[in-house]
Amino acid sequence: MLLAAALAVGGCGGGGGRGATTQPGRKVMRPPKRPPPAPARVDVPLDLALRDAARSEIMAALGSNDPIARAHAIEALRETVGPEGQTPIVEALSDREPVVRFAAAMASGELRLDAARDGLLRLVDDADESVRIAARFALHRIGDATRTHDLEQTARSPEPRTRADTALVLGLLGEPTAKSWLHVLRRDPNAAVRLQANEGLWRLGDEQGLNTLIAGTLSKYPDDQMISLLALAAPRDRRVIEHVRACLTTDYTEVNLVAARAMGMLGSDEGYTLATRALKSTDPRQRLLAALALGAIGRADAQDELAPLLKDADQSVRTAAATALLQLK
Numbered sequence: 001m002l003l004a005a006a007l008a009v010g011g012c013g014g015g016g017g018r019g020a021t022t023q024p025g026r027k028v029m030r031p032p033k034r035p036p037p038a039p040a041r042v043d044v045p046l047d048l049a050l051r052d053a054a055r056s057e058i059m060a061a062l063g064s065n066d067p068i069a070r071a072h073a074i075e076a077l078r079e080t081v082g083p084e085g086q087t088p089i090v091e092a093l094s095d096r097e098p099v100v101r102f103a104a105a106m107a108s109g110e111l112r113l114d115a116a117r118d119g120l121l122r123l124v125d126d127a128d129e130s131v132r133i134a135a136r137f138a139l140h141r142i143g144d145a146t147r148t149h150d151l152e153q154t155a156r157s158p159e160p161r162t163r164a165d166t167a168l169v170l171g172l173l174g175e176p177t178a179k180s181w182l183h184v185l186r187r188d189p190n191a192a193v194r195l196q197a198n199e200g201l202w203r204l205g206d207e208q209g210l211n212t213l214i215a216g217t218l219s220k221y222p223d224d225q226m227i228s229l230l231a232l233a234a235p236r237d238r239r240v241i242e243h244v245r246a247c248l249t250t251d252y253t254e255v256n257l258v259a260a261r262a263m264g265m266l267g268s269d270e271g272y273t274l275a276t277r278a279l280k281s282t283d284p285r286q287r288l289l290a291a292l293a294l295g296a297i298g299r300a301d302a303q304d305e306l307a308p309l310l311k312d313a314d315q316s317v318r319t320a321a322a323t324a325l326l327q328l329k
Helices: 002-006 048-062 067-080 082-092 098-110 114-123 129-141 150-154 160-172 176-185 191-203 207-216 222-233 238-245 253-265 272-278 284-297 300-311 315-327
Strands: 019-023 026-029
Touching: 048 067, 048 082, 048 300, 048 315, 067 082, 067 098, 067 315, 082 098, 082 114, 098 114, 098 129, 098 160, 114 129, 129 150, 129 160, 150 160, 160 176, 160 191, 176 191, 191 207, 191 222, 207 222, 207 238, 222 238, 222 253, 238 253, 253 272, 253 284, 272 284, 272 300, 284 300, 284 315, 300 315
Parallel strands: none
Antiparallel strands: 019 026
């Protein structure tokens, strides 16, 4: 969701800076440029007061009047606190806004929160179809598979968003039997559904999904590149690292920052300098993506760089910085 908040560059053309045309119809591919080198890691103790401030920022976001801010806070709890943060996650299952209920149901499933069972059962018949899908996913993850087969019906929905949400949860279920439906959805007429289905297949170890995601990193649309990069890195399989590394130096700062985050997910800090420089950007999207990259990289010596963002004017940036600070090791 935090990435979605920054996806405001979709529809732009561009080739990512990975080649140069010398004649009409002929393109000479060049090796990708190198990103600025990361400084040597400095082992520093975690600042406990700063971590407390980060937790306070996330809890404050839970009380925001903005439902997107509340949803971001739920996502931050899932990423950083884990099952220990179950009380606000379970409470958010009753939020008045569907986007928050959806985030809470997804977090309940990913964290396998048995305490969420009653709330999830209420959401089975929620007015919002995305919430209903998330509730079925979460119930399956905590051991109640009685409604999982309903996802076969939502996979056939005439609504692209419903099919995309179905592909999302099928990939997260961790069940090899989900591959058959994901293979159907990867041929969907809607591009977003296809992309989500291929991500799900790659999560389940199916390399047909992998090949499509690699192609997505070469898309002329920056938002496709960003989504594909995170999907490639999600299983933490380092075989994809060269494809991700090539996106650290495209023509789009946002793509480079998402690539830095993906490299962090794969255990590399090669995007560290890109991210620390972007923390000072005047564009809140870039500050947000830079914070998320540093959280994925996980270097404790980024604390002083991230600390000012806890007072950023933008709520999403503050939540991203708080999330990152709690991910440092």
